[in-house]
Amino acid sequence: MTRHAWSERQLLCDELEQLGPDAPTLCEGWATRDLAAHLYVREGRPDLSIGAFVPLLAGRLEREQDRLARGDYSALVSRVRGGAPTWNPTSRPRVDELANLVEYFVHHEDVRRAQPGWEPRDLPEDLQQALWAALxxxxxxxxxxxxxxxxxxxxxxxxxxxxxxxxxxxxxxxxxxxxxxxxxxxxxxxxxxxxxxxxxxxxxxxxxxxxxx
Incomplete structure (x- = not known):
């Protein structure tokens, strides 16, 4: 099967590595380091990501995500690049495609389009079709x-x-x-x-x- 979600993940990580930890993104208040920390927590730290849905745990999520963002940036991007851990259902290609295509496409563009002189990519037809189905x-x-x-x-x-x-x-x-x-x-x-x-x-x-x- 075509793995557009995996491809967008890799392209995003390429951008994160090239731009470094302090480049702007379209996510308000987040630099590239903060976006990388968010993506890692989303897949690899369910004990923290639950804070996005449970107000009492939101402070812990924010503190730990900030700590990760201030840590080893290269290691953080490598973790994101490697994909979800094996216990996470999104480590399976079909689930990854369903759950992560839009997530990684949008965040890839959050990084690209926050930089000066950006232009839309010339995307292949099958990716446009996949995005249309998801939309x-x-x-x-x-x-x-x-x-x-x-x-x-x-x-x-x-x-x-x-x-x-x-x-x-x-x-x-x-x-x-x-x-x-x-x-x-x-x-x-x-x-x-x-x-x-x-x-x-x-x-x-x-x-x-x-x-x-």
Missing amino acids: RRLARLMFRSVPTGVVLVAPGIGRHCAKLPDEHGTVILRGAPAELVLLAYGRADHARVELDGRADDIAALRSARLGLG
Whole structure:
């Protein structure tokens, strides 16, 4: 099977190594060292990552993740590059592809697009198709807080109604699947997506909270 998630992981780690620990990312408040620590904790430290969901443990997660970020950066990136430990189901290729493709694609672009002079990559068709399939699965969750209807259009690939309107009309989002994924995950300022609809509906969509947060 094609392992796009694994490829994005390796490309991200290449970027992390090249840029060093203090380069900016699109993740607010995080440099490259903080992003690497997050990725390691997410897969390798469930005792800490539970703090993302349990408020009483959030402080411990933040302290330990910060400690990891201030440690040996090269070793940290190597841990991320090596993938999930064997006890983690995402160490299995099919689970990894399902669970990690969007995670590693988005964070790869978080690093790339925070640097001056970035341009979108020329992605292969099969990766765009994989991102489109993932976006269709996740779209209702990603756009749940948007008060408008949302229709996703990937020219030459497909069309998907992500959400019916609540208080407003419908906005059509048109772009390559990769760009639509980035917008859906709250990276609208760095996503090459066309928005079609009434001005007040577009403004309402732009002001809504997108993604998992």
